[in-house]
Amino acid sequence: MLSRLALAGAVLASGGASTASALETYAIVGDAIPAPLGRLVGNAARGEVLVKDRERGNCLICHQGADPSEPFQGNIGPPLTGVGARLDAGQIRLRLVDASLVNPQTVMPPYFRTENLHDVALPYRGKPALSAQEIEDVVSYLATLKTF
């Protein structure tokens, strides 16, 4: 099993700003992106749908979600149950936007990044895997998962 994020050793430029060409900009503070992308308001119900959806988020390909009745859940990343207790919204946001900022070797895909990717299939080229609104929806949902 992969180890959890090594937060203690995370080296992030405090207050560093990151700009992706067409994407909403965001500021990193510590190991978090405290402010919602584009000041958008997330919707937890839509976020739950995205997490399960096999075309959009497809998070359960790697993670176990909160619903044990969902068939075929992966065990590559940590379970998502309780993630809202382990991490605050800003920390979750950063891990969705680009988990490689915390762990350069991470297997967790960058969901809000278009740069420094290779051989991206044409339909996806230049686009982030999730839009700013979708990221906020998923953050809202994950933040509600406080119990194990």
Place this chain on the structure above:
Amino acid sequence: MERDSSKGSALRWIPGLRFAAPGMTWFLSAIVVLVLPLASPALAEIKSGSDFLSPELRRQQADETRNPAFFWVEQGRELFSRKPAGEGQACIACHADPQQSLRGTATQYPQVDAGTGKLLNLEGRIEQCRVERQKQPAFGHETPELLSLTAYLASLSRGLPMQVKTDGAATPYYEAGKAFFERRQGQLNLSCQQCHDGLVGQKLRGDTISHGAGTGYPAYRLEWNDVGSLHRRLRACSLGVRATQFDYGAPEYLALELYLADRAKGLPVETPGMRR
């Protein structure tokens, strides 16, 4: 994830085989298989794809009467002796007693063609014989004929260890394949290595990730309801990480195939395999 749009047409020529809808999502199979939890293997030790199958699927693979891919092997055996239209000769006219003369051949592919210096896989060699020696039009990738002949020839090496050459003229191809394997790619930014070295034995949806040895191909995949080539499997992995899908027989996948075959050195050929 996305659909494996790679191929949906082949093999209506064996009636009754296409019993379920094609085009299911990448990792979803209608068949529920019980997969035993596997311990993470030692890093350097590469295991065959069969070691990651459910016991039931492994039994089915081994049973010639229950592994559908043996239909393709049979068709291939038949095609091998069939004289093509016109002047051309049957394969067997040049390759008498294939059980003996072509035993072990598949263990040495891909290999550099002495004439052209190009890397050829088994499919490529068959097509070369077809065009240059039989004077017939090429079958084309993923045609029932090419899949059958490939499955038949590979089946003649069943149980024999893979032993491709990676030195001399093969070196640049090997290096290119290795670099491809190790490079992160696609919108999901994953390398082959991250899954097929780092995550072996773990669950990606319903699949247990193997070393990606590929020694069972052409294989019958339940998700395809069909036999497909190794390159079709590679296209599915590329699509899975939302990376460019190269053409069947493309130089990128040929080089990758050589690298995979070298990683699988010593593992027995298992064609025709069965996979989820």
